[in-house]
């Protein structure tokens with residue numbers, strides 16, 4: 322069965338054979354080695370230019386996958402037929418192997434219930450209420466950096482500080498828990514190391530193990546599966562087990578203390594960090610009040626905590642690092658932003674409120690343009706759970722020379738969603754698509770963009786994807802980025818260091834120095850106080 326499952330693609334013809342795509346460079350892994358390479362930027366650009374917005378990707382043992390960024394097809398995948406296109410087995414299944422109900426995320430009905438409980442917590446009204454938490458964390462970050470450069474301009478690893486600040490913010494705002502006082506240069510919380518290790522370790526397991534995962538997680542109890550995992554002599558699997566243990570144990574500790582406070586009553590909750598206004602406290606209360614049908618088991622709530630921390634930390638710190646790197650290399654933009662921020666602060670004479678901050682046009686344009694051109698999550702994957710026909714906005718020409726407007730997708734086809742390629746589609750954005758131009762957001766967007774009806778939840782972009790599994794935290798991350806920029810750009814001049822920065826195209830794009838294969842993630846820049 323396994324042999325047939327693995328090799329059937331070598332013998333059976335598929336409706337996808339006629340779609341053009343780059344030739345396989347390995348009979349084992351097709352072109353996956355090139356497409357998932359940390360330095361794959363050139364390869365993605367080359368194939369999108371050569372083959373268009375639907376591309377056949379040769380995967381393990383000749384399997385056909387698709388790389389897609391055609392607007393109509395994306396609409397179908399994320400909205401119209403989203404029940405057919407599920408997430409590919411990944412983090413959730415891997416974590417179920419060793420932890421039972423799942424460290425990261427939830428599936429199916431449970432996921433629907435959680436979204437229902439959580440949507441109000443991520444609303445704009447709730448963001449307004451969280452402003453004091455955001456400011457208090459970010460002021461601590463700013464003060465720590467002021468101390469770092471008190472003797473003059475200094476090279477600072479901003480990624481280190483952004484990761485710590487992002488973790489602290491989701492800690493306080495999301496879980497009502499402080500991970501890091503953010504006062505001085507210290508070794509980051511072990512959770513940060515665990516998050517950074519999770520992506521690379523999962524990647525090593527996913528390519529060879531994807532086919533077995535969905536089946537493996539259903540075998541026996543969690544402790545049985547864990548014993549088997551312990552026996553298998555596979556370092557990447559053991560690394561993953563250890564990283565998930567770190568994350569899981571931290572979450573259990575936070576959860577238990579919260580549960581105790583909720584049982585003790587309002588006074589105990591008031592004494593806790595976040596005073597019961599954090600996302601987890603609200604979720605726990607909503608869960609207690611929910612009807613028996615809607616109530617989630619404790620393990621699912623624990624899974625949700627890890628999802629928040631994981632989803633909120635490296636994505637936002639990666640995006641902030643990119644923003645600061647761009648400002649460091651575009652000093653005119655930095656100066657113009659400083660002016661906008663200074664004028665707004667002068668006008669209001671205090672910290673800007675939620676509405677004042679989000680309506681600053683230039684700040685908004687800088688954030689949007691950065692998230693367009695440099696999406697922190699460059700791709701996600703989906704799998705078709707039944708045979709389906711995918712319609713295209715732009716017909717492609719098959720290898721037989723005929724025009725293709727609809728593609729018959731066989732059940733179990735993996736589809737790689739080219740988030741970055743969609744955001745950089747010249748047919749939508751025009752010939753200057755590859756330029757970082759915040760000004761483009763100060764004018765009406767091109768007609769081609771608005772009429773494409775992309776399913777993304779944010780700004781005609783796919784950065785936070787769309788549909789029921791879209792990023793629930795996108796407003797949270799916007800606010801976070803804007804407050805950090807507002808406080809730091811007013812307080813510091815940021816210039817580039819003499820070290821070359823490489824951006825690794827992993828699950829979440831991360832900066833590194835020395836070479837693209839280094840996983841010693843960092844973003845050195847020179848900071849100088851604006852008062853010096």
Ligand code: HEM
Pocket residue numbers: 408426436491495628629632633634636637640696697698701702784785786789790791792793794795797798
């Ligand atoms: C610039 C920052 C961020 C980016 C680019 C980003 C992007 C994304 C993307 C692309 C997904 C979909 C992943 C997939 O389907 O495979 C996602 C999911 C998610 N994100 Fe974000 N995210 C960011 C920040 C945040 C923050 C700050 C939070 C929490 C406060 C958050 C919470 C989540 C959650 C909970 C999910 C899973 C949603 C679900 O499955 O229902 N994200 N994010």
